[in-house]
Amino acid sequence: MRVIALTQQKSIDDQKLATRIASLKKETKLYISILSIYEMEYGAAHASEQTIAVKTKLAIQSLKIEDKITILPLSMQGAQIFGEIKELYRTIKGIGKKALQKHNVDLIIAATAIEHQATLVSHDNKDKIFEILA
Numbered sequence: 001m002r003v004i005a006l007t008q009q010k011s012i013d014d015q016k017l018a019t020r021i022a023s024l025k026k027e028t029k030l031y032i033s034i035l036s037i038y039e040m041e042y043g044a045a046h047a048s049e050q051t052i053a054v055k056t057k058l059a060i061q062s063l064k065i066e067d068k069i070t071i072l073p074l075s076m077q078g079a080q081i082f083g084e085i086k087e088l089y090r091t092i093k094g095i096g097k098k099a100l101q102k103h104n105v106d107l108i109i110a111a112t113a114i115e116h117q118a119t120l121v122s123h124d125n126k127d128k129i130f131e132i133l134a
Contacts, residue, residue, distance in 0.1 A: 030069045031118055033109045037063065037071060072112050082111035089129065103129055 021030065037060060044056035063069055086107050090100050106122075106129050113120040120130055 031072050031113075031116060032063060032069055033072050033112045034074065035105055035109055035112075039105065072116060074108070074112070075115065078108070078111045078115045081114050082108050085111055085114070106130075 024030075040056055040060050044053045044060070047053035047056065063071065086100065086104075089103065089107065093100075109122075110120060110130060112118075122130060
């Protein structure tokens, strides 16, 4: 799995990411995990400002209709990969069950990327989860 970790400077990184996506060849496939859509929906519901909620909802809608982006579902193969990488992460970090639970969504997204042999791009990498698994 190749990892691209973005910083939390969203306005700068979002522009870099948009530029990079626009420069991709037409045959390049882009994917997003259904769990990322779940997180975006929560972000919209939990937004402190209405404009953020509306922009997030518009982004979700554009993902649904964009023909260049495929929304990846969860699968049995992904579940197996998840089990393996979660145990690997627990062993490397030496953390307990409770501390490990907060990383489930990120590890499921990583498992989906591995399953599809995709590059993982993430803003959410303060614990360096993805570098450990790469």
